[in-house]
Amino acid sequence: MIGTDHSSGDGVERCETCAVQTPHDVSIEIRTESDKEKNAEFSREPYRVTRCRMCGETASQRMNNA
Structure with a gap:
């Protein structure tokens, strides 16, 4: 698996472990x-x-689910 970080950002999303809305680091990776x-x-x-x-x-x- 090859990962390349093309973009990153901050967001607030629900964490399943914490069971509440928490700040998250968000990025896009290209994986083989x-x-x-x-x-x-x-x-x-x-x-x-x-x-x-x-x-x-x-x-x-x-x-995507192509």
């Missing part, structure tokens, strides 16, 4: 989903990654 070297460049997908500033919990969500 294939373990095979052949055609790996065609398996990259953007993911939205959030990290709770209160507890450190990290969550990611694939941004």
Whole structure:
């Protein structure tokens, strides 16, 4: 898995661990989903990654489901 941070920002979102709205760091990562070297460049997908500033919990969500 290759991660490249293209943008980052701050946001307030619900943290499942804290069970309340908390400040989060938000970024976009490009991840390679294939373990095979052949055609790996065609398996990259953007993911939205959030990290709770209160507890450190990290969550990611694939941004497109093609």
